[in-house]
Amino acid sequence: MRVRFAPAPTGFLHVGGARTALFNWLLARQSGGTFVLRIEDTDRARSSEAMTDAILSGLEWLGIDWDEGPLFQSDRVGEHTAAGRRLLAAGLAYRDFSTPDELARDRANIAALAGEATRAARRRAEALAPGEAEERAEAGEPHAVRFLVPEGSTDWEDAVHGRMRFRNRDIDDLVILRADGSPTYNLAVVCDDAHARIDMVLRGDDHLSNTPKQILLARALGFPVPRFGHVPLILGRDGKRLSKRHGATDIAEYRRDILPEAMVNFLALLGWSPGDDREVMELDEIVRRFSLKRILRKGSVFDADKLAWLNGRHLSRMDLARLGSLVKAQLPQAPDATIKDRPGWYEGLLDLLRTRARSLDALARNVSLYLPGEIAYEPAAVRKHWKRRAQVGEYLDALRRRLEGCEWHPEPLERALRDLAEELEVGAGRLIHPLRVALTGQAVSPGIFDVLYYLGRDLSLDRIGRALETVAAEEADPAQGDQAAAAPGGR
Ligand code: GLU
Numbered sequence: 001m002r003v004r005f006a007p008a009p010t011g012f013l014h015v016g017g018a019r020t021a022l023f024n025w026l027l028a029r030q031s032g033g034t035f036v037l038r039i040e041d042t043d044r045a046r047s048s049e050a051m052t053d054a055i056l057s058g059l060e061w062l063g064i065d066w067d068e069g070p071l072f073q074s075d076r077v078g079e080h081t082a083a084g085r086r087l088l089a090a091g092l093a094y095r096d097f098s099t100p101d102e103l104a105r106d107r108a109n110i111a112a113l114a115g116e117a118t119r120a121a122r123r124r125a126e127a128l129a130p131g132e133a134e135e136r137a138e139a140g141e142p143h144a145v146r147f148l149v150p151e152g153s154t155d156w157e158d159a160v161h162g163r164m165r166f167r168n169r170d171i172d173d174l175v176i177l178r179a180d181g182s183p184t185y186n187l188a189v190v191c192d193d194a195h196a197r198i199d200m201v202l203r204g205d206d207h208l209s210n211t212p213k214q215i216l217l218a219r220a221l222g223f224p225v226p227r228f229g230h231v232p233l234i235l236g237r238d239g240k241r242l243s244k245r246h247g248a249t250d251i252a253e254y255r256r257d258i259l260p261e262a263m264v265n266f267l268a269l270l271g272w273s274p275g276d277d278r279e280v281m282e283l284d285e286i287v288r289r290f291s292l293k294r295i296l297r298k299g300s301v302f303d304a305d306k307l308a309w310l311n312g313r314h315l316s317r318m319d320l321a322r323l324g325s326l327v328k329a330q331l332p333q334a335p336d337a338t339i340k341d342r343p344g345w346y347e348g349l350l351d352l353l354r355t356r357a358r359s360l361d362a363l364a365r366n367v368s369l370y371l372p373g374e375i376a377y378e379p380a381a382v383r384k385h386w387k388r389r390a391q392v393g394e395y396l397d398a399l400r401r402r403l404e405g406c407e408w409h410p411e412p413l414e415r416a417l418r419d420l421a422e423e424l425e426v427g428a429g430r431l432i433h434p435l436r437v438a439l440t441g442q443a444v445s446p447g448i449f450d451v452l453y454y455l456g457r458d459l460s461l462d463r464i465g466r467a468l469e470t471v472a473a474e475e476a477d478p479a480q481g482d483q484a485a486a487a488p489g490g491r
Helices: 015-031 049-062 073-089 100-109 116-126 132-138 185-195 210-221 260-269 283-289 304-317 320-328 336-341 345-354 360-368 379-385 389-404 410-424 429-440 448-455 457-476
Strands: 002-005 034-039 068-072 093-096 144-147 153-158 162-167 175-177 200-204 227-231
Touching: 002 015, 002 200, 015 034, 015 049, 015 200, 015 227, 015 260, 015 283, 034 049, 049 260, 068 073, 073 093, 073 144, 073 175, 073 185, 073 210, 093 116, 093 132, 100 116, 116 144, 144 210, 153 210, 153 227, 175 185, 185 210, 210 227, 260 283, 260 304, 304 360, 320 345, 320 360, 345 360, 345 448, 379 429, 389 410, 389 429, 389 457, 410 429, 410 448, 429 448, 429 457, 448 457
Parallel strands: 002 034, 034 068, 200 227
Antiparallel strands: 093 144, 144 175, 153 162
C-alpha cells in the first residue's frame, strides 16, 4: 500500500491535517506499505518555508515518519504543464478565450441555467471557426485550458462512505492550465499521485468534490486510478467545523501541555473507533487495530476535556525516565543539583505528582515547587487555612521545633506531627492544612508527609520559617488584610 500526506504549506499543521497524516501513516505501517510526504507548494504567494518547517516538525513531534519525501510539488510543474498539453493535443481539453466579463456573467447565470453554466465556456469554444483557437493561441492571445468533462457519470467505491456517484453534467469543465500557463491543483495532484504510484488516497471530506474530477483526469491521462476514502470533518462542540473559535487548531500549540502519544491516541479516536470501549492505547496497539472499515461516517467532535484526560492517563503510565526529560525541559531552573544530592529523588517525585496531572506544563510547575525558589501563596488557600493567624503561627512554630529533630522520612515525620497534635489536643488537620499552605502555597497537594519528604529538611524548615514571618507581619498590621496572599513566600 502506497499512501501519502499532501499538505499545502500555507498554514501550520492543523489538527485535521495531523489526523489525515496519522490515518495514512497507520495504513502504511500496518500493511508494511510506504508513506509518502508531498508538500503542495504551487501557490507560491501563500506558501512559505517556515510553514513547511512547521509541518515537518509537527509530524516529527507526533512520531509520524515518512518513507519518501518530502517531495515538493513545485519541482514538477514542467510535468504538470506537459500533461495539460497532452490532453489538449488529444482533444480531451480545449482552449478557453472567455473574457473576465463573460466568466462573471456565466457565474451570475448559473442558477437560471440549472447547472448548464458550467458548459458555457465549452459552448463559446465550440462556436469558434475551425483552426481559430490555434491561430489566436499562436498570436499570443491569453487563454486558459479547460478539461472536457465527458458525458455520463463518475463513481467510485469510497473506503469510508461506500458507493459514490457524481453526474458528470454537474462537474465543471475545470481549468487545468491558467492563462499564465500554470497548472491547477487538480491536475498537479493527479500527476503527482500517479508519479508516486499512490494506490490509496485517504483525505478529508472537504475534498469529496475534487475526487470525480481527479478520477476523470487520471483516466484521460491514462494513469491508474487510486482508491479513495474521505474522512468526515472534525467539528467543534457546537457542531460547526472546527476552527480557532473553538480553541487551538495548530498542533504546535499543544506541545507544552500534551504528550505526543496522548495526541496521537486522541487523533486516532477522532473519526475512528476500535470497536470496543478501549480508549487509552499505545501506538503499537493503534497500528495493529486501525482499520478503514471502522472509520466513522459522521463528523467527530473535538473534545478538549477528553484530550486532557487521555493525556493524564498517558502521563501516569509512561516511562519515568522519558517523562523526566520532558519535564526537565520545561522547568524554570534545572533540578540537577537537587537530583544529584538524592538518587531516585526526581523519579520518585515525578511518580508522586503525575497521578493527578493532566498537563505536562502543570506537572512541571508542580515539580518546580519542590526545588529551591520562591513560592506564591494562593489567596484562596490563605483565606481558608491561615484565617486565625495567631493560632496558625503558634502551631507552625511548634511544628518547626518538633520536625527539626526528626529523621527525614515520611513515617517518622508523620509520627512527630501526630504526637504534637495529640499534645495540643487538636485534630491533625489543624496542623496539616496550614503546613500545606506554608510548604506549597496551595490548598491541595499530595500527602503532606510525602511533601515534606520530597522538599527535604532544609527547604521545608525554611518555608515554615518564611510562613511564620508572613503571618506574624500580618498579625501586627491587620490592616494589610490578605497581603500574604499576594506576597511571594518561601525560599
Ligand atoms: N494539498 C491539499 C490540502 O492541503 C491536499 C490534497 C490531497 O490530499 O489530495 O488540502
